[in-house]
Amino acid sequence: RTLKKPTPGTVGIPLAGYEIRLKDETGKDVSSIPGAKGTLWVKSEQILMGYYKRPQLNEVVFDKDGFFDTGDLMKLNWRGELMFAGRAKDTIALGGGENIEPVPIEDKLLQSEYIDQVMVVGDDKKTLGAIIVPAYENVRGTLGSEAPEQTDLWDASKPVRDLFRKEITRLISKDTGFKSFEIIPGNCFYISARPFDQDTEMTRTLKMKRPVIKENFKQQIDELYT
Incomplete structure (x- = not known):
């Protein structure tokens, strides 16, 4: 969260060098819809390229564009800050x-x-x-x-x-x-x-x-x- 204007209930904005997508239960990207809940997918050079010799697992946790499924349910507010909404993979x-x-x-x-x-x-x-x-x-x-x-x-x-x-x-x-x-x-x-x-x-x-x-x-x- 930003030091000047920390928003209660948020975990802050995505760091520089990280691309994010929020996908709903149908796989639709809802990142541009404030308040819409979706699973957080992240892409960055800082994230693993894949699990070694585990192609089937990689197909599950990475999409075709290289985004990694964190398993966290998130929402974005109108300021672009992420709000934690639970775990998608646990259910x-x-x-x-x-x-x-x-x-x-x-x-x-x-x-x-x-x-x-x-x-x-x-x-x-x-x-x-x-x-x-x-x-x-x-x-x-x-x-x-x-x-x-x-x-x-x-x-x-x-x-x-x-x-x-x-x-x-x-x-x-x-x-x-x-x-x-x-x-x-x-x-x-x-x-x-x-x-x-x-x-x-x-x-x-x-x-x-x-x-x-x-x-x-x-x-x-x-x-x-x-």
């Missing part, structure tokens, strides 16, 4: 038409002493699912020798899966304030053998790069629904 649209914000579900799951990181998935699916990064030492402390020594065996381990199934059921239910379509059913979760990579799967502020994680765990997510 999950189930196959039945329900729109779900995953963050409240993830925050609730993170209350478990056994869960270190979690990302809820389910776009275009019948139900939600989850990718879970365990708090490995806490799980070992509870299960002892029942937890396989190699974490890449945990997803197939009955004692480990039973532990996480109970945690999910305990935390995400109608009794804890969630709607029926926000509940993660049965075995619809994957237990990761590794944490999310801080360099490629997390932002500098340690927020999840959801499209990247979804691409990296595509096979595991698909298998949740087969």
